[in-house]
Amino acid sequence: SQQGEEDPQALSIQEGENATMNCSYKTSINNLQWYRQNSGRGLVHLILIRSNEREKHSGRLRVTLDTSKKSSSLLITASRAADTASYFCATDAGGSSNTGKLIFGQGTTLQVKP
Amino acid sequence: DADVTQTPRNRITKTGKRIMLECSQTKGHDRMYWYRQDPGLGLRLIYYSFDVKDINKGEISDGYSVSRQAQAKFSLSLESAIPNQTALYFCATSENGQGFRQPQHFGDGTRLFIL
Numbered sequence: 001s002q003q004g005e006e007d008p009q010a011l012s013i014q015e016g017e018n019a020t021m022n023c024s025y026k027t028s029i030n031n032l033q034w035y036r037q038n039s040g041r042g043l044v045h046l047i048l049i050r051s052n053e054r055e056k057h058s059g060r061l062r063v064t065l066d067t068s069k070k071s072s073s074l075l076i077t078a079s080r081a082a083d084t085a086s087y088f089c090a091t092d093a094g095g096s097s098n099t100g101k102l103i104f105g106q107g108t109t110l111q112v113k114p
Numbered sequence: 115d116a117d118v119t120q121t122p123r124n125r126i127t128k129t130g131k132r133i134m135l136e137c138s139q140t141k142g143h144d145r146m147y148w149y150r151q152d153p154g155l156g157l158r159l160i161y162y163s164f165d166v167k168d169i170n171k172g173e174i175s176d177g178y179s180v181s182r183q184a185q186a187k188f189s190l191s192l193e194s195a196i197p198n199q200t201a202l203y204f205c206a207t208s209e210n211g212q213g214f215r216q217p218q219h220f221g222d223g224t225r226l227f228i229l
Binding site: 030031033042044045103104106 | 159
C-alpha cells in the first residue's frame with residue numbers, strides 16, 4: 001500500500017523560480033527522505049529529515065516536516081534547467097522497525113524551462 | 115564505474131519465459147532491495163535482503179523470486195513472465211545499522227517488456 005502521496009503530480013516553472021512539492025503520509029515515521037530521478041536513471045538520495053526535526057537545508061533544497069499533519073514539503077530555490085526531474089518522498093515503517101524498508105510516493109514531475 | 119550495476123538495461127521477452135535480472139554493487143553494503151516502478155504508482159518493493167542468508171518478501175513478491183549469491187550480488191527472477199510484469203525494475207543498496215536512517219543507493223534500472 002502507498003504511504004506517501006505527492007502534490008502536485010506535475011509542475012512546470014521558469015528557470016530562476018522556486019519549486020515547491022508536497023508529500024503526505026499516513027502512519028507514524030522515524031524519518032522521511034526525498035529522492036530525485038532523472039529521466040532514464042535511478043533514484044538519487046537528496047535529503048533525510050528525522051521525525052524530531054522540523055526543517056533541514058542542503059544547498060538550494062529546503063525540506064520541512066510537520067508530523068502533526070503527516071506532511072512534508074521540498075522547496076528548490078532558484079531552479080535551474082538541470083533540476084528537471086521527478087521527485088519522490090519516501091518514508092520508513094515507523095516504530096522500532098529497523099528493516100530499512102522505504103515506502104515511496106508516486107512522485108512529482110518537475111519541468112524547469114530555460 | 116557505477117556503484118550499483120544492473121544488467122541488462124533493457125529486455126524484451128515473451129510471455130512464459132524465465133528471466134533473470136542481475137544486480138551487483140561495489141559499495142560494500144549489506145542490504146539490497148528490488149523494486150518495480152510503474153507509471154503513476156511510484157516504486158513498490160518486491161524483495162529485500164539484509165545479508166546472504168536473510169531474504170524477505172516485500173509488498174509485491176508474487177511471481178518473483180530472488181537469490182543473494184554473495185554480499186555484492188542480488189538477482190531477481192521471473193519464473194514465468196506475464197505481460198503485467200512489464201515495468202522498470204530497480205536494485206538498491208543501503209548500509210546496515212539503524213536501517214531506517216540510511217539512504218538507499220539505486221542502480222539505473224532494467225526496462226523489461228513482456229509480449
